[in-house]
Amino acid sequence: MKLDTFFFIALISYLIGSFPTQLFLNRIWRGFFKQKDLKLLYPFIYLFDFFKGIAAVFLAMYLIDTHIAMAIAALALTLGHFWSLFYRFRRGPGLAPLLGVLAALTPHVILPLVVIWVLFLIFTRYMAYATIVSTLFLPLIIWKLYGYDLYIVLGVITAAVVVYNQITELEKIAWGLEPKLYEESPRVRFAEYRKKVRSPGRIVRRLLFLITAFIVVSFLFLNMYVYRGFELQTDIVRAGNLKKDYIAITFDDGPDPVYTPQILDILKEQDVKATFFMVGKHVEMYPEVARRIVEEGHEIGNHTYSHKNLLFLSKDKAECEIFKSNRVIEEVTGIKTELFRPPRGLYSHAVREIIDEHNYKLVLWSLSSRDWTEISARQIKEQIVFNVSGGDIILFHDSGSIITRSGGDRKNTVKALPQIIGILQEEGYEFLTVTELMTETD
Incomplete structure (x- = not known):
């Protein structure tokens, strides 16, 4: 044990x-x-x-x-x-x-x-x-x-x-x-x-x-809903080309004034690019961190304005969450993103309609670090290293909490990340952004 x-x-x-x-x-x-x-x-x-x-x-x-x-x-x-x-x-x-x-x-x-x-x-x-x-x-x-x-x-x-x-x-x-x-x-x-x-x-x-x-x-139902879905879902991106050793690492719920800069330091040192799905309200609160993400060449995506659960929201309210976040992200960073990830990976038919109507791309993941549960750095590392495969979109968090959009403890994510990147690079994996990974799929 x-x-x-x-x-x-x-x-x-x-x-x-x-x-x-x-x-x-x-x-x-x-x-x-x-x-x-x-x-x-x-x-x-x-x-x-x-x-x-x-x-x-x-x-x-x-x-x-x-x-x-x-x-x-x-x-x-x-x-x-x-x-x-x-x-x-x-x-x-x-x-x-x-x-x-x-x-x-x-x-x-x-x-x-x-x-x-x-x-x-x-x-x-x-x-x-x-x-x-x-x-x-x-x-x-x-x-x-x-x-x-x-x-x-x-x-x-x-x-x-x-x-x-x-x-x-x-x-x-x-x-x-x-x-x-x-x-x-x-x-x-x-x-x-x-x-x-x-x-x-x-x-x-x-x-x-x-x-x-x-x-x-x-x-169990929601876990199946997020990772597998229940019908053909060509509009949802879960992974890239499984035959190539390309992977994308993504970070949800930021930017955070404590953990995001530490993660950016690690990525810069390792010369790795990642995709950050940012909460609009956090972008408003920490604009300098959001701008640094873009300045250092990382990709950004929309993670709603206030990290509300979209599963039971009406179409109008879901649109408000998505559009308001996009507007804030563009005003602060100058980037108009087309990538969207729903909080906790939970989406509804209304959300998929919004994504289709406005030419967004709904991006989930194929491998989770489970760092949102605040497990140890060793467990985070083993969860990724023992389960990774080509084409994976890997989920990490640079902010967030069990219930709310902030307040979580991400120190073990910071501890595990350089070890994970080093091991995967030694195994021949190449890190891409989500958009680059989707291009390789084509």
């Missing part, structure tokens, strides 16, 4: 979250102090769990060093804490691991989160209510303080996991079996009541299963 893979990160983080802190420290405590009263041990348990969260995020940072890797580590650790491999440690107490994760990823959210938790604990005197309300505020706090879509998604999923694990506590409150703060616990056993009432957890689990199944089926 490769150490710099998401699976390895998720597995190790889950195991860290599953580690039975309470059982482990209990045995040490009793062995050294011979005491049965373990209340003094609780602060050490929470502190140990807190550092488990930090450790998982730092491990992902060390091995892959991308936001997605750290987010996966955070989620896996949280799941391990609540659904541990160790039966006696299932439904781990407290949110200390989550706070550790937040301390490493988004430290500024901890203070407002703790304030909300304390206020609702004082107001309701129920730990479950305070926990649920504070975690429901988590995505909003992240959005307000960071605005990064990936962390917002992580906040939503984490909040859902915490709420799901608090269902049992809500049942106890509803049945009068959960004491308020500083009250004594009732003597009636909760298990006896639960046998009589159907747990809502079963309904939630079924709902989550259906949602997961829908997401998987949708992903």
Whole structure:
């Protein structure tokens, strides 16, 4: 198993979250102090769990060093804490691991989160209510303080996991079996009541299963839609002449003020020309980077104005996205491009009509680096080097994010690119722009 893979990160983080802190420290405590009263041990348990969260995020940072890797580590650790491999440690107490994760990823959210938790604990005197309300505020706090879509998604999923694990506590409150703060616990056993009432957890689990199944089926459908299509598509360019060792490398979602200049430096040093499919709004924001792309002899294409998903847009709105971007690109660079690539490769019949009516060329790709998932530099390199063939149009990204048009981490693309170019040149491949590659097809 490769150490710099998401699976390895998720597995190790889950195991860290599953580690039975309470059982482990209990045995040490009793062995050294011979005491049965373990209340003094609780602060050490929470502190140990807190550092488990930090450790998982730092491990992902060390091995892959991308936001997605750290987010996966955070989620896996949280799941391990609540659904541990160790039966006696299932439904781990407290949110200390989550706070550790937040301390490493988004430290500024901890203070407002703790304030909300304390206020609702004082107001309701129920730990479950305070926990649920504070975690429901988590995505909003992240959005307000960071605005990064990936962390917002992580906040939503984490909040859902915490709420799901608090269902049992809500049942106890509803049945009068959960004491308020500083009250004594009732003597009636909760298990006896639960046998009589159907747990809502079963309904939630079924709902989550259906949602997961829908997401998987949708992903497989869209993957087939982008890479293969469902009918003859002579109007869509996916590759060049398969019999020649010509390839084209393309970059989507830029220009970006941080990563695009680094990529341009690499291309200039390697004497390679590429095609950049640029977002119109980014061209407006960073015109000097867009002009540099053209000045250094690279080709440019249209990637819509605001990177909206065109699949479900009307023809008029899709036209607006395409035409506005073309207008901005021409005003800034002086180039009127006829190449168009839809965001995420998703197009509709209306988009194809627009392309045909205005003599654009719809360009997709035959090989993706998968760098949009923020995998490691080694994985990006192997994805290209082990799968490349003559005529490939290769997809990279110099900007973009999982959901929005910007904010992604492209440092591993920058690390992998010179290695990829060097290896492919040694293997005899020649780099062309997309237009040159299409000419070779003819």
